[in-house]
Amino acid sequence: MDYFIQQLINGITLGGLYALIALGYTMVYGVIQLINFAHGEFFAAGGYVGVILLNYFAGMGYLHSHPWICLGGALIMTMAYCAFLAMAVEKVAYKPLRHSSRLAALLSALGMSIFLSNGLMLTQGVFDKPYPIELTEGGFEFGAISINYLQGMIVLLTIVLLVGLNILVFKTRIGMAMRATAQDKIMSSLVAISSNRIISITFAIGAGLAAAAGIMVGFYYGSVRYDMGFVPGIKAFAAAVLGGIGNITGAMLGGLLIGMVEVFGAGYISGQYKDVFAFVILIAVLYFKPNGIMGENIDDTRV
Amino acid sequence: MAAPPVLELKNIFTSYGSIKALKGISLKVNQGEIVAMIGANGAGKSTTLMATCGIIPIDDGDIFYNGRSIRGLPPEKLPAMGLCQVPEGRRIFPRLTVHENLELGAFHRKDRASIDKDMANVYSLFPALKERNNQQGGTLSGGEQQMLAIARALMTRPKMLLMDEPSLGLAPLLVQTIFDIIHEINEKDGTTILLVEQNANLALQTAQRGYVLETGSIVLEDEASSLLNNPEIRKAYLGE
Amino acid sequence: MIQEFKKIWKTYAIGMIWLFGLLWPLLGIHKNGTLTFGTTFRIWSYIFIGSLFCILIYVLNKSGSLDTAKAPFSKARSKLYDASSMVPNWIWLSIALCAALMYPIFTHRYAQDVAINVLIYICLGLGLNVVVGLTGLLDLGYIAFYGVGAYSYALLSVNFGLSFWMGLPIAAAFSLISGCIIGYPTLRMRGDYLAIVTLGFGEIVRLILNNWMSLTNGPNGILGIKPPGIYIPVFEGGFGFEYFYLKKLHFLFYVALALAVFSIIGVYRLNHSRIGRAWESIREDETAAELMGVNTFLLKLLAYAMGAVFAGLAGAFFAARMRFVSPESFTFLESAMVLSMVVLGGMGSIPGIILGVAALIVLPEVFRGIELYRMLAFGAAMTAIMLFRPKGLIPAKRVGTRSEEKES
Numbered sequence: 001m002d003y004f005i006q007q008l009i010n011g012i013t014l015g016g017l018y019a020l021i022a023l024g025y026t027m028v029y030g031v032i033q034l035i036n037f038a039h040g041e042f043f044a045a046g047g048y049v050g051v052i053l054l055n056y057f058a059g060m061g062y063l064h065s066h067p068w069i070c071l072g073g074a075l076i077m078t079m080a081y082c083a084f085l086a087m088a089v090e091k092v093a094y095k096p097l098r099h100s101s102r103l104a105a106l107l108s109a110l111g112m113s114i115f116l117s118n119g120l121m122l123t124q125g126v127f128d129k130p131y132p133i134e135l136t137e138g139g140f141e142f143g144a145i146s147i148n149y150l151q152g153m154i155v156l157l158t159i160v161l162l163v164g165l166n167i168l169v170f171k172t173r174i175g176m177a178m179r180a181t182a183q184d185k186i187m188s189s190l191v192a193i194s195s196n197r198i199i200s201i202t203f204a205i206g207a208g209l210a211a212a213a214g215i216m217v218g219f220y221y222g223s224v225r226y227d228m229g230f231v232p233g234i235k236a237f238a239a240a241v242l243g244g245i246g247n248i249t250g251a252m253l254g255g256l257l258i259g260m261v262e263v264f265g266a267g268y269i270s271g272q273y274k275d276v277f278a279f280v281i282l283i284a285v286l287y288f289k290p291n292g293i294m295g296e297n298i299d300d301t302r303v
Numbered sequence: 304m305a306a307p308p309v310l311e312l313k314n315i316f317t318s319y320g321s322i323k324a325l326k327g328i329s330l331k332v333n334q335g336e337i338v339a340m341i342g343a344n345g346a347g348k349s350t351t352l353m354a355t356c357g358i359i360p361i362d363d364g365d366i367f368y369n370g371r372s373i374r375g376l377p378p379e380k381l382p383a384m385g386l387c388q389v390p391e392g393r394r395i396f397p398r399l400t401v402h403e404n405l406e407l408g409a410f411h412r413k414d415r416a417s418i419d420k421d422m423a424n425v426y427s428l429f430p431a432l433k434e435r436n437n438q439q440g441g442t443l444s445g446g447e448q449q450m451l452a453i454a455r456a457l458m459t460r461p462k463m464l465l466m467d468e469p470s471l472g473l474a475p476l477l478v479q480t481i482f483d484i485i486h487e488i489n490e491k492d493g494t495t496i497l498l499v500e501q502n503a504n505l506a507l508q509t510a511q512r513g514y515v516l517e518t519g520s521i522v523l524e525d526e527a528s529s530l531l532n533n534p535e536i537r538k539a540y541l542g543e
Numbered sequence: 544m545i546q547e548f549k550k551i552w553k554t555y556a557i558g559m560i561w562l563f564g565l566l567w568p569l570l571g572i573h574k575n576g577t578l579t580f581g582t583t584f585r586i587w588s589y590i591f592i593g594s595l596f597c598i599l600i601y602v603l604n605k606s607g608s609l610d611t612a613k614a615p616f617s618k619a620r621s622k623l624y625d626a627s628s629m630v631p632n633w634i635w636l637s638i639a640l641c642a643a644l645m646y647p648i649f650t651h652r653y654a655q656d657v658a659i660n661v662l663i664y665i666c667l668g669l670g671l672n673v674v675v676g677l678t679g680l681l682d683l684g685y686i687a688f689y690g691v692g693a694y695s696y697a698l699l700s701v702n703f704g705l706s707f708w709m710g711l712p713i714a715a716a717f718s719l720i721s722g723c724i725i726g727y728p729t730l731r732m733r734g735d736y737l738a739i740v741t742l743g744f745g746e747i748v749r750l751i752l753n754n755w756m757s758l759t760n761g762p763n764g765i766l767g768i769k770p771p772g773i774y775i776p777v778f779e780g781g782f783g784f785e786y787f788y789l790k791k792l793h794f795l796f797y798v799a800l801a802l803a804v805f806s807i808i809g810v811y812r813l814n815h816s817r818i819g820r821a822w823e824s825i826r827e828d829e830t831a832a833e834l835m836g837v838n839t840f841l842l843k844l845l846a847y848a849m850g851a852v853f854a855g856l857a858g859a860f861f862a863a864r865m866r867f868v869s870p871e872s873f874t875f876l877e878s879a880m881v882l883s884m885v886v887l888g889g890m891g892s893i894p895g896i897i898l899g900v901a902a903l904i905v906l907p908e909v910f911r912g913i914e915l916y917r918m919l920a921f922g923a924a925m926t927a928i929m930l931f932r933p934k935g936l937i938p939a940k941r942v943g944t945r946s947e948e949k950e951s
Contacts, residue, residue, distance in 0.1 A: 035735055052572050059576030081568060088561050093926045097933075102734065103681065104933045107886055110879055111925030118919040123569040176403055177410065180396050186358055187394040191459070192382040192411035230875070234746070237739055245735075272754040279743035286736060287728050297398060 006145050007267045008260075013151045013220070015259025016158035020213040021236035022243070022251040022258075023165065024206025030182035030246030030297050031195075031202050032098065037109040038089055039210060040233025041116035042082045046211025047224035048124055050078045051131050058132060067135055075157075078215055079208035086207030087200050089116075095196075113229075121226035128223035136219055154216045161212060162252055165205070169248055178202060182246055182297055231275060235262075238282040244292030253293060257281070307370035308333045309463050309495045310355070310386075315364035317354050324350045326519040327364070332463070337489050337496045339506035339527060341540055342516030348499040349391050351516070352465045356381060356388050368463075382411040385462030389469065391499075393448045395455070397441030401432055404440050404451055408458030418458070425454045428484070446477050453481055457488070463495040464488070470502050478502075482509055503540040507531045515540075548602050555598060563587050643800055647793035655792045659864065661904050662799040663857050666806040668884045668896045670853025673810060675882065676891035677819060678846040679826030680730070681738040683878055684745025687725070688851040690752060690873035692718045692858025697765040697868045698758070707771035711859050718855025719848045721748075726847035730840060745878055752870040764869030768862050771798050795864050802860055806853050811893060813849065822846055883925055889935030898936050 021043055028036045053074040057063040063070045093112045097105040139148030169175035180188040181198040189195055217232075218224045239258040243250025258278045265277035285293065308331040315328040325347050332338045340348050353359040355366055357378040366374050368386055381387070395404050405425060409418045426433040429450045435443060440451060449469070456464060466485070470478045482505060488494040500506035507513050507527045515523040515536065523530070530536050563583065570583045647655055667689060674682045695714040699705040705713070729740045752759050759765065771794075813819050821842050824832040833839050862868045880903065888899020907917055 029735075033735070035738060049568050052568060055574040056572045056576060056578075059574050061576070081565075084561070085565055088558075088565060092558070093930070096930055100929075100933060103675075103886065103890075104929045106681070106738065107883065108926045108929040110882075111922045111927075111929065114876075114879070114918060114922030115926065116922075118922060120569070122915065122919060123566075173410075176399065176407065179399060180407055183396045183398055184394055187390065187396065188407075189358070189378040190356060190382070190388050190390065191407045191455075192379045193407075194377065194379045196377075231746075234739065234742055238743065241736055241739060273750060276747050276750055279740070279747055282743060283728055283740055286732055286740065290732065290736075 002143060002145050003267070007263050009145070009147055009151060011260035011263035012256070013154050013259070014263055015256035016155055016162075017213045017216060017220075017255075018232070018236050018239050018259045019252045019255025020158060020161060020209045021232060022239040022255040023248060024210045025237045026240035026243070026246055026248065026251040027178075027182075027202045027206050029240070031178070031185075031199050032094070032105075033102070033298060034094060034105050034109060035237060036094075036203075036206075037106070037233070038093075038112040038116055039206065040229030040236075041113055041120070042086055042207040042229075043210040043214045043217075043232065044117065044120060044224065044226065044229035045085060046078050046082045046207075046214030047218045047228060048120060048129065048214075048226075049081045049211070050074050050215035051129055051218055051224060053077055054132055063132065063135075071135070075212060075215060079211045082207040082211035082214075083204035086203040090200060090203045095199075117226055117229060124226060126226065128225050130223045131218040133219055133222055150219055154220060157212065157216065161209060165209070165248065168205075174201070179297075235275070235278045238278050242282055242285050242292055244294040244296050246297035247292065247294045248297075250292055250294035250297075257293075306334055307367070309369060310497060311367040312351070312355065313365045313367070315351070315354055315366070316362045317350060317359055318362055324519055325354065328516075328519070328521055329364075330514050330521065330524070332495055332497050334495055335489070335493050336512065337485070337498060337510040339503075339510035339513040340497065340499045340516055341501070341503040341506055341513060343540075344501070345518075346516040347519045348516055349467050350519075352388055352390070352467050352497075352499060355465060356386070382459055382461070386465070387456060387459040387461035387463070388465040389452055389456040389467060391467035391471070393445075393452045395440040395443075395448050395451045398439055400437050400439055401443070401451060402436045404455055405432075405458050408455035409460075412460065417460075421458055421460065425457055428457075429454050446473055449473055449477070449481070453484060457484075461494060463497070465497045465499075467499045468501055469498075470500065470505060478505070485509060503536070504531075546606070548598075551598070551602075555594075559587075559591055559594075562590065640804075644797075647796050652792060655796050657905065657908055659792070659796055659799045661901055662796075662803040663861055664881065664884060664900045664904060665803045665897055666853050666857035666860075667881045668888070668900045669806045669810040669893065670850040670857070671881050671885050672891060672893075672896055673813065673822070673853070674846050674850040675885060676896075677814065677826065678822040678843060679734075680843060680846060681734055682741045682847075682850070683738050683875070683882070684725075684741035684743070684748070685850065685854060685881060686873050686875070686878040687745045687748035688718045688722060688854035689858040689861070689877070690748055690870070691721045691851075692855030693862040693868045693872075694752060694759060694765070694858075695855070696859035697768045697862045700768045700862075701765055704769075707769065707859070707863050710863075711856065714859035715852050715855040718851040718858070722848040722851030723844060726844045730843045730847065742875060742878075745873075745875055749870050749873050749875075752873065759870075762870060764867055764871075766867050768866045768868070770795070770863045770866060771860075799860060799864075802856055806856070807893060807897075809853070814891075814893070818842070818845070883921075887925075887928055887935055889937040892935070892937050895935050895937035902936070 021039070024039045024042065025036060028034060028039070054063060054070065057070040057074065089112055093108045094105060097108055133150075136148070136150040136153065139146055139151070167175075169178060177188065177193045178198055178201065180191070181193055181195055185195050188198075214224070214228075217228070235258055236255065239254035240251045241254070242257060243252070243254030258281065261277045261281050262274050266274035269277075310330075310332040312328055312330050315325050316323065317325040328347070328351055330338070330340075340351065342348055350359060354361055357373070357376055361374055364374075365372055368381075368384065373381065373384075373386075396407065399407070405422060406418075409421065412418055426436075431447055432450060432454055435447065440448065443451060449472075453469065456466075469481050469485070473481070485496060485498070486509065489496055496510075498506055498510060507530050510527045513525060513527045513530045514521050515530070523533075523536070525533070531541070566587055567580065567583045570586070571579050573579065646658060650658070667685070670688075671682065671685050674680050674685065692714045695717040696705075696707070696710040699710045699713060700707070725741070725744045729737055729744070732740060753762055755761070821832070821837050824835065824837055825839050825842060829839055861872075884899040884903045885896055886899075887903065888897065889895025907921075910917060910920075
């Protein structure tokens with residue numbers, strides 16, 4: 001029983017991270033029907049810029065004296081960086097192809113993904129870049145179950161970000177504009193919503209969330225690598241599809257589900273094949289519910 | 304010296320791939336008028352409206368709104384200038400609530416008080432919408448969706464309204480309601496209206512002037528009453 | 544010319560500033576608490592100068608100043624085109640075939656090595672073309688079939704001592720079966736979902752190959768695979784046959800050439816058959832095809848299976864040639880490479896794909912010196928090609944014309 005609860009906690013932690021990454025995929029697909037292959041790279045870039053900033057703060061001595069401010073500052077600056085990165089990628093590689101075939105945009109995204117991950121490799125090296133995990137050592141113990149501080153912080157931060165996104169999308173004017181653009185781009189421009197701006201904002205938010213996930217993963221696994229975006233990227237996209245592409249609540253649920261499946265699969269069935277479980281679940285769900293668990297949310301007017 | 308027409312299209316050409324859709328459309332709508340554009344399916348009526356709003360790119364020609372060229376302007380700038388379109392097929396946002404759909408109509412407006420006033424007004428005009436105010440747009444019936452589309456258009460408080468087939472697929476009673484509304488906003492608020500309709504009879508009875516569109520070109524322009532009495536028009540479009 | 548430049552200089556300048564801002568945090572913030580701008584500026588200036596050069600060419604081109612320089616080239620191109628259309632196709636093909644047959648005589652090891660690679664990827668590219676180009680199914684896990692073919696022959700050769708010629712069709716059969724297995728649940732799905740699911744399947748196959756130690760020896764791979772061999776008559780001590788292994792590179796070249804020619808002929812025939820028509824109708828509009836009585840599901844499965852067969856053949860040969868297989872060779876990046884070859888060359892056009900394969904294999908060899916930046920350049924090039932020349936180098940020619948196109 002204790003093992004089960006431990007896995008549950010691990011699953012929630014991992015699931016939250018997948019949810020954060022999945023949101024970027026789902027929101028971007030919702031507005032422009034593009035699988036942004038480069039999104040995994042925003043996640044990786046976030047991991048890198050986070051540790052770069054933290055190392056800098058450590059070098060200046062701030063990390064030791066004001067750890068929380070440094071962490072918070074690094075988080076916000078990294079999210080901002082990735083937001084700008086995503087907006088740049090969108091302007092350069094996706095915007096010109098908005099009226100081209102789906103395949104052209106997809107391949108452009110693929111090219112960007114390869115370009116960015118190699119860019120990270122060339123500027124930061126091929127070796128793992130370690131995170132200052134001394135900051136987050138320690139935890140609680142309840143008998144055989146342990147929750148370390150890090151897991152708690154990750155879950156907390158994830159909840160904060162997800163709730164924040166929910167409020168943004170469902171309770172604000174800009175969120176309403178985002179949802180409208182995802183459902184009918186032409187009509188939304190007829191009611192004075194600038195599709196270009198909304199698309200940029202969508203990319204920015206998605207990348208910001210992925211960046212936060214990148215930093216958290218850096219702490220959770222101790223380091224980051226230039227190619228860390230690939231596998232979590234496809235699993236997160238699988239999670240987005242699972243929940244219903246374009247559907248924000250769906251992405252959150254899908255991420256959680258994939259995280260759980262991976263942890264429980266690794267714990268109870270086989271650790272070696274843990275990456276496989278996500279896809280098996282995805283294929284199974286799509287077979288019975290082709291529109292995902294919570295239904296899609298895309299521009300139905302486009303054929 | 305007369306004021307410039309609210310809307311003027313000069314020799315508009317558009318294409319769909321290598322097919323020419325609009326071949327030299329020119330028309331004028333003056334302040335306070337209701338002008339009808341009739342024609343068969345595929346004649347290019349919707350294309351004309353979409354081109355006017357900048358959704359479809361124009362190959363040649365120019366468009367003037369209140370004397371100022373709006374060719375090439377991004378479509379989202381137009382509602383703030385007072386030019387709004389109610390496109391064909393309702394196009395309400397399916398997964399937004401009725402209330403949110405209406406709010407979006409007023410997206411470009413800043414004055415909260417007058418927006419709320421209009422909202423109340425619209426709810427009193429369409430009590431069915433008030434009932435379903437928290438329902439998702441996609442779950443409404445066809446007629447209710449059309450009501451929502453018209454209501455949303457009212458929320459934009461336009462100076463000029465482009466309407467694309469407002470009567471399509473509606474029960475006669477509802478059609479009457481909608482055309483009453485069209486009359487009212489034209490007479491009371493002075494809204495200029497360009498009305499695209501397949502129901503030529505209704506359109507020409509409501510409008511002062513009319514244009515007849517055939518395969519991408521304007522073939523006839525006249526007073527609405529003359530068009531109603533024109534034997535060729537009667538044969539082709541008024542079912543005689 | 545100044546006018547053209549004026550139009551874009553603002554966007555360009557903003558873009559360059561953004562680039563600097565995005566580049567700097569990765570290069571200029573250091574562990575010891577210092578902030579430097581030197582490295583960033585240096586790299587940024589390379590990109591700035593390079594892109595300025597490209598912009599200059601673009602602006603000159605747009606404003607017509609380069610037309611006098613381009614004129615002789617376009618004249619030569621049209622003259623060449625006229626001349627070539629006068630000679631019937633089969634003569635060109637025979638010349639190409641003769642050139643290919645004589646290739647190993649005039650080249651050394653390295654060139655033959657590269658050529659064999661090209662031939663293998665031609666099989667892969669043509670097979671993927673059946674799936675993506677003809678039928679319009681977005682397959683991102685195609686390399687899985689390559690892996691199945693390679694490992695099938697590897698296991699058959701090492702565990703059962705099967706010869707290459709016996710193993711080849713069996714490997715192709717295994718690929719075909721795996722194509723059907725993977726195709727069955729996934730082909731009901733919509734385009735973009737198909738992409739991610741096939742990607743997933745590709746990864747699953749690689750993971751299985753990597754982790755099923757007892758069958759595949761995991762990441763250590765399988766060694767000691769036998770290359771193709773033929774019986775040659777031997778006249779010592781009476782007349783007999785001896786099995787001679789074709790280990791020499793030029794023999795392998797001919798086997799590869801045979802496979803490539805087989806693929807080309809196969810895909811060409813499929814392209815111009817009723818099945819090919821049906822596939823194209825699915826690509827153009829699946830619903831309409833269904834309504835016209837085309838059994839879309841079966842045909843999609845067939846396309847998948849056919850594509851898998853070509854990959855299986857290539858895979859078996861790959862295993863026989865390298866005499867060693869490991870899961871490392873069957874990653875998603877390989878799938879992406881093959882897809883780029885198909886798209887770059889021109890989807891659906893056989894000469895285009897051959898050219899695309901050649902370009903994407905030969906060019907990196909030429910640039911072996913700057914190995915480090917190869918993939919970076921590849922990624923950037925892929926995006927650039929989609930932005931500027933999405934139809935590919937030699938776009939597929941439409942069979943027949945549309946009535947509207949005749950009008951104008």
